[in-house]
Amino acid sequence: EALRSALGDLPLVMHGGSGVSDADIQEAVKRGITNIHISTELRVAYAHALSQTLEDSPDALAPYAYLQKAREATARIAREKIILMGSAGRA
Numbered sequence: 001e002a003l004r005s006a007l008g009d010l011p012l013v014m015h016g017g018s019g020v021s022d023a024d025i026q027e028a029v030k031r032g033i034t035n036i037h038i039s040t041e042l043r044v045a046y047a048h049a050l051s052q053t054l055e056d057s058p059d060a061l062a063p064y065a066y067l068q069k070a071r072e073a074t075a076r077i078a079r080e081k082i083i084l085m086g087s088a089g090r091a
Contacts, residue, residue, distance in 0.1 A: 004032035011035060018044075022084055029085050038081055042074050049073035 018041035050070040060066040
């Protein structure tokens with residue numbers, strides 16, 4: 001709160017937002033954080049889904065097929081975080 005009042009409208013960024021609890025993310029947004037980096041969380045979801053798909057279908061050769069689950073997992077996390085952070089419909 002002290003940073004927000006001292007910096008005025010300057011955007012505040014939380015680096016390392018992956019693994020931060022939903023409640024803490026919502027509190028950070030409430031206190032003026034405007035950008036939260038969750039890259040690790042997205043990459044982990046992508047990697048796990050891709051790994052599982054390749055394990056389930058070891059003979060898969062077409063990237064458009066075996067990457068689909070990884071894209072879906074990443075998109076699901078992104079949608080959840082957009083809603084959590086109160087950014088849905090604010091494009």
